[in-house]
Amino acid sequence: MSLKGKCCVVGVCGGIAAYKVVDVVSRLKKLDAEVDVIMTASAQEFVTALTFRSITHRPVITDMFGEPEEWDVRHISLAQKADLFLIAPATANIIGKLASGIADDMLSTTVMATKAPVLIVPAMNYNMYANPIVQQNIEKLKKLGYYFMEPDTGRMAEGTSGKGRLPEPPVIVEEVCAMLKPTRDLEGLSILVTAGPTREALDPVRYLSNHSSGKMGYAVSQAAVERGADVILVSGPVAIDKPMGVEYIQVTSADEMYDAVMKNFKDCDAVVMSAAVADYKAAEVSDLKIKKQGDDFSVQLVKNVDILKELGRIKEDKILAGFAAETDNLLENAAKKIKEKNLDIIVANDVTMEGAGFGTDTNIIKILRKDGSVTDFPLMSKLSAAHCILDEIVGIYKSK
Ligand code: PMT
Numbered sequence: 001m002s003l004k005g006k007c008c009v010v011g012v013c014g015g016i017a018a019y020k021v022v023d024v025v026s027r028l029k030k031l032d033a034e035v036d037v038i039m040t041a042s043a044q045e046f047v048t049a050l051t052f053r054s055i056t057h058r059p060v061i062t063d064m065f066g067e068p069e070e071w072d073v074r075h076i077s078l079a080q081k082a083d084l085f086l087i088a089p090a091t092a093n094i095i096g097k098l099a100s101g102i103a104d105d106m107l108s109t110t111v112m113a114t115k116a117p118v119l120i121v122p123a124m125n126y127n128m129y130a131n132p133i134v135q136q137n138i139e140k141l142k143k144l145g146y147y148f149m150e151p152d153t154g155r156m157a158e159g160t161s162g163k164g165r166l167p168e169p170p171v172i173v174e175e176v177c178a179m180l181k182p183t184r185d186l187e188g189l190s191i192l193v194t195a196g197p198t199r200e201a202l203d204p205v206r207y208l209s210n211h212s213s214g215k216m217g218y219a220v221s222q223a224a225v226e227r228g229a230d231v232i233l234v235s236g237p238v239a240i241d242k243p244m245g246v247e248y249i250q251v252t253s254a255d256e257m258y259d260a261v262m263k264n265f266k267d268c269d270a271v272v273m274s275a276a277v278a279d280y281k282a283a284e285v286s287d288l289k290i291k292k293q294g295d296d297f298s299v300q301l302v303k304n305v306d307i308l309k310e311l312g313r314i315k316e317d318k319i320l321a322g323f324a325a326e327t328d329n330l331l332e333n334a335a336k337k338i339k340e341k342n343l344d345i346i347v348a349n350d351v352t353m354e355g356a357g358f359g360t361d362t363n364i365i366k367i368l369r370k371d372g373s374v375t376d377f378p379l380m381s382k383l384s385a386a387h388c389i390l391d392e393i394v395g396i397y398k399s400k
Contacts, residue, residue, distance in 0.1 A: 003033035006180050009082040009116075010035060011107040012052070014042020016157040017089040017123040017166035022047060024088065026055050027173045033180075036078055037061070038107045040094070061106050079113035084180050087111070089123035089166050092134045098146070099137035117179055119147045121172055126153075126162025142241060149175055149381070150361050171362060174384040178223065185394050187228030192268040193221045193246075194261065194275035194307075196236030198254040202299060203286040210276045211358040214238030216323070216382050217274035221246050223386035224272075232268065234260045236275055254278050254304040261307055270319035270393050273308045274347075276358075280304060312342030319396050321389060324348045325357060334368050344396050345369050347389055355379045367392055 008028055012021050028035050037052040038061045049060040061078070087094060087107070094107065098120075103109040111118060120141065128134060129151060142148060149172065152165040166172075195217020199207040214235055221233045222243040233246040234257055242248050249264075251257045254277045265271065280301035308322050320343045324334035327350070334348035348366045351357030356364040356379070363385045367375045369392075377388055 003028065003031040003177065003180055006083045007034045007036070007081050008084050008086055008176060008180070009078050009110065009114075010037050011085065011087040011090075011094070011111065012037060012039045012043040012047070013087065013089055013091040013094050013107070014040055014045055015089040015091055015123050015166075016046060018043050018046040020166050020169055021088050022051055022055065023169040024086075024172050024176075025052060027169055028176065029055055031173070031177070033176075034058075036082075038078070038110060040105060040107050042091075042093075063106065076113055079110045079116075082114055082116040084176060085111060085114050085116050085118040086121070086172075086176060087118065088121035088172060090120045091122075092124055092128050092131070092137075095120065095122060095134060095137045095141065099140045117145075117147060119149065119175060119179060121149045121166060122151050122164075123166035124151075124164050125158065126156065126160075126164040129162075129164040145244070147179065167361075171379065171381055174380040178381065178384040178387050179226075184228035186224055186390065189228075189270065189397070190230045190232070190268045191224045191393075192232045192234065192261065192264055192271045193217050193224065194234045194236075194257060194271075194273050194277075195221070196238040197276050198236045198257055198278045198304075199252050200254065200278045200281035200304070201285045202282050203288065203290045205289050208278055208281070208301075210278065212236070212238075212276035213359045214240055215359070215361060216363060216385070217272070218243055219382035219386040220272050220274055220389060223383060223390055227387075227390060232264050234264075234275070254281065254307070258305050258307045258310070261311070265311060265314075265318075268318065269397070270321065271308075271311060272321045272389065272393075273311075274323050276325060277307060278304055306341070308343070309341045312340075315342060317400065319344050319393055321393060322346045325351045327352050331366065331368070331374065334366070335372070338368055338370055343370065345389075345392055347385075365389075 035056045049062050052060045097108045103112040152167050153163040154165050155161050196214035197210045197212040199209045201207050221231050224231045225245040231246040234249045249260045283300040283302045322343045326333045330348050330350045334346045338346040346368050349356050355362045364379050365377050365385050
């Protein structure tokens with residue numbers, strides 16, 4: 001991938017993870033992006049401006065009132081030329097300032113003046129990150145259209161472990177690439193995406209379900225909207241915000257998902273079935289709460305409809321992409337499903353691998369095609385994985 005012609009402004013804040021952003025900037029430069037760096041005063045306590053200047057071959061902005069190299073108002077000109085604004089590591093301080101509309105240094109004024117998408121990558125002590133004030137500020141900014149990556153969980157500089165580490169530089173760069181993806185190659189296409197788990201009721205208070213968070217399917221929807229598609233997102237119950245620009249249909253059970261998918265199938269060009277649909281449901285749903293009885297308890301289950309298999313039966317010239325969440329024999333199981341369900345591609349993810357599968361912001365996928373060929377992808381954000389899946393769909397569409 002080349003980022004030639006794209007300008008990424010990187011705002012570096014004061015945190016030990018600032019050293020990792022040197023690598024991020026270096027990787028962006030290797031992809032031919034034009035990179036301008038703004039450092040806060042505290043960032044300069046961790047890394048020097050010279051380090052970034054040596055990599056970017058451009059002046060690094062450290063001071064609101066310094067002598068400009070060129071005669072322009074720097075925070076306005078950078079705000080205007082940015083195709084993407086990346087803030088990493090984003091401290092509780094910058095997140096709080098942006099959420100409160102405070103613009104008192106070069107970084108906060110430039111972000112405030114930009115119309116480019118802003119990707120914020122927090123990194124801080126895990127107690128600070130979990131602090132409700134920080135979380136409320138993040139939620140507020142998300143609602144205003146700012147993009148966030150979640151911090152990694154692991155050992156922190158102070159020696160303890162928790163959620164607050166800056167994601168690894170390749171993962172941040174993948175996200176930047178995905179957001180800068182220029183193409184509108186899905187314009188005119190209608191894509192139906194399913195996401196999240198289904199819930200199969202046992203009684204009024206209990207259900208069977210799985211760990212799907214909806215992140216993978218929501219990323220596919222977001223990427224498809226960015227690339228110009230009309231997107232219908234049929235979602236099971238999840239706790240994440242719906243992507244902007246989709247037609248959204250909320251469902252609970254597999255039967256409801258089946259109805260919503262079937263109703264919209266005839267008007268779409270492609271389906272991406274990333275939902276984790278329950279294979280079984282209770283044979284009978286009790287009207288009343290089931291009371292505690294003896295030491296053992298069993299429930300009679302019956303098979304749910306296989307939505308994707310049904311679509312495979314009536315597919316005609318539509319493109320069908322399935323997912324296979326596997327814990328063993330990944331490729332064999334996925335290959336079996338591609339045949340059984342008459343799919344064009346299946347996206348296989350080994351859900352036992354760290355950084356892949358349920359609930360994570362990243363995934364490790366393999367795309368299998370019906371001719372038996374397979375492409376392996378490295379660990380990447382779910383948004384980047386979504387773009388890889390859509391690249392494949394565009395390829396199939398063009399070859400028809
Ligand atoms: O939501 P996240 O937390 O981001 O996690 C993402 C994910 C792991 C859920 C996702 O990447 C994934 O793998 N989704 C499919 C999970 C799954 O149900 O796999 P499966 O092997 O059981 O089903 C194969 C395919 O048939 C899937 O496309 C599924 O949507 C579809 N299916 C399955 C059963 C059924 N009754 N009807 C279906 O349509």
